[in-house]
Amino acid sequence: MKAAEKRIVIGVYHLSRSFGKYFALQDINLQVANGEFVFLVGPSGAGKSTLLRLIYMDDFPTTGQVVVGPYVSTRMKRSTIPFLRRRVGIVFQNFRLIDERTVFENVALAMKVTGAGMSEIKRQVTDILARVGLYHKRYDYPPVLSGGEQQRVAIARAVANRPAILLADEPTGNLDPVVTKSILELLFKVNAAGTAVLMATHDIDLVRSFGQRIIYLEEGRIVRDKEMIFVGDLRERLPDSKVSRRADDLEGYDISGEGSGNGVERGPRE
């Protein structure tokens, strides 16, 4: 982890979001630095998904503001949102893949919409699918894949544009414990390559053992923001670590794009 140049990639300042009289979120303040892995924990209805939606600007705060790289919620134009999305990978509990497209096409879509060239797309998607272990299923359609495989495709799609940030909303919510572990491992792998990950989950037991920063959310408020204890590759902390430790799996493949000057500060890629 390049701890030397620490900078804030997600900043949430005095954010509130209300629906009528009901406050989904109230006075939220948090910052996520580059390369950080943060768990956002809380029971259902605590406001985790709402907070993530506000970060990827599918929704906007009632008061306060969200800053993601160069994008500021209070100054955001609708036409700019797509460019923010290209810098932020997003993963959901229900995968959100397009059923009538192959695994390859699903991942390629994220690059296609940026106007990337076919050869670049082919190279990059092939590479990513190999890394998430689904290259052999590239021509399959999502409905024939297992839940874990679908989530891997979703993660591959989320990192296809080498985002600085990965948002994961209950990514393991639909998966059994064994698959959950493998998905967590994959997210750690993405993080180890330099991408900041913010993962929402209701499963406190799942995340407690990693010694990572955990933000507890209850009834729309942050009740606790536990500092990071563990510094290093999180895959070491996975229980029952039969997982092959290949720390350099993603080496030379800078997901954050920092190395190639594709950092989040850069303006939208036209």
Added chain:
Amino acid sequence: MNVNAMRYLISESVLMLGRRKGSNIISIVIMGLSLLILVVFLLVTLNISRIIEATREEHRVYVYLEDGLAQNVSQAIQLRLLGSEGIEEVIFISKEEALARFREALGENRDILEALEENPLPDEYRVKLRPELIRSDFMGRMASEIEGWDGVEEVRYGRRWLERGETLVRGFYIVDLCIGAIIFLSVIFVISNTVRLMVISRRKAIDVMKLVGATNAYIQVPFIMEGALQGIFAALLAVGLLVLIYLFGTRYLSGLVFLDPGAVVGFIVFCALLGALGSFTAMRRFLKM
């Protein structure tokens, strides 16, 4: 927009149309059949109005001359008729010729004419008017004017027939227009709704595209193109079926005419626009524009 973007938009449209063959075929068939009702209606209207026009063109005004008129007076009347407004053709039919025609028309009953001592028919001018002037008001005015000329005995133009025919034709066109409007509106409704359902059924894909950072244009253009393509295929289906109906019809009805090629092209273009517009309006809601 760069080359990659263009290639993407085209490949997306083709891909979407191909991957959802089943539901696309159903959509196209639904749209095609409703369009068929419209084109059948147009074809029927066209042919009926052709018959009406043909009948109208056959209409003549008969100017009967006084008996024993000098030739120069008769010729003066002819010249005056030719110089009158809206008259295209004036044919002289002598009383002898008229009788011969009458005899021919009687056929087997021609014997009854043997009882005649002399030819009771007058000389006449058979006048053809410009088709658009074959209206009872114009012809009534013209007839009473000509009747005032020297040497003219009587002018007949089938007033009662013409007036009845005009009422009938007017009634036909009003009913036809109403039916046409209803069919037209239902076709627009069916097509825009079919395209809208297609867009809704792909809402998930639209959401995903928004999620990965596709601009609205990127999401919209393939859908609009697909809507247009569906409109074109549906139009072709409708026209194809109409050709079959037409060919079948010509076996029983002679003189049937088909829609003008320009009208067919216009119809296809109209369907393409309708499909595209249906897609566009349906998308607007999802894209919150």
